[in-house]
Amino acid sequence: MTTVDLPLLPLGHGRDLSAERGVECPGDLPPASDPDLVARAQAAKEALGDRVFVLGHHYQRDEVIQFADVTGDSFKLAREAAARPEAEYIVFCGVHFMAESADILTGPGQQVVLPDLAAGCSMADMARLAQVEDAWDALTEAGIADSVVPVTYMNSSADIKAFCGRNGGAVCTSSNADVALEWAFEQKPDAKVLFLPDQHLGRNTAILKMGMTLEDCVVWDPRQPNGGLTADQLRDARMILWKGHCSVHGRFSPDVVDDLRATIPGVQVLVHPECQHEVVLKADLVGSTEFIIKTIEAAPAGSSWAIGTELNLVKRLAADHPDKHIAFLDKTVCYCSTMNRIDLPHLVWALESLVGGTVVNRIEVDPETEAQAKVALQRMLDLPGRSHKD
């Protein structure tokens, strides 16, 4: 069992209602220096028994992951929570949009808790509902909205998923984005896709899996009038990519791939499709967090890998596979600062509050949003033959 202090980006105080996350954390947290934190978390979990189910995303710190009943990507975790109807409390060690998805997929008798409300996602925050509705209005004015199918990545807020649900669209994960795009292009004659909120996953999937070209893709910048695009550009595009990205995966750069290939003989480069297109083009293998984990598990002893995903996961893979050489695909520290908000003091505080009968930091999606988001999620679940991993 470990406790590790990691640097965090300072976040603001108060509440940002227009973001997909809150930024408050009410309550008295135990100090990080408390030597009894591990024992306190264990005692609280034992006291709650089957009434609590703790989920841990792959990008969480080790000090938190050690208390997870199950680890996984966001969609796997939401489904695991839904499969535990006896668990009154779902403590989600991940970020805000994941806790929302868990609330959408779990039953009415289950309450989802996010130990720190500041654990948002910068990518999800890059597509706000008002911005997306403005974009839809502009597409309507340009006369093309009728042919546009919105598809949102799992890494988006519940109200963006609901927007897709009520406008004939679907959710996708990084494992099934190509199947979701195939489905979307079949929905209407001359269909176009509005892909939210990760431009990189949208572009990489369109070009590498769907045979499109860079010319088929345009980027909608919500800060520019008309997205920064002309009516002709919109009419000619097949993929309208929302200008969002992951602040972690977007950092990897193609020159580091070149450097590592020059310094590590035989290295294989394995990256997540949230990375920039130029990085993905230089990689040997591209896939979701679950794909990355399975690839390393199946790799022969002595093989060398450079991995482009969140650093907590890469460090855990290196520790779990000492017979393989595992390098991180960045020159600098590259943790997800919001994932790292969930630390042991917050987990202890959330669990002990539940033991005391108080549900703190509950994440609850309103019924209308939930119903519409479920429509988009169900369309994903109905896609043919592909696992639904993040």
Ligand code: SF4
């Ligand atoms: S790693 Fe990227 S996509 Fe995942 S929670 Fe952090 S900012 Fe969001």
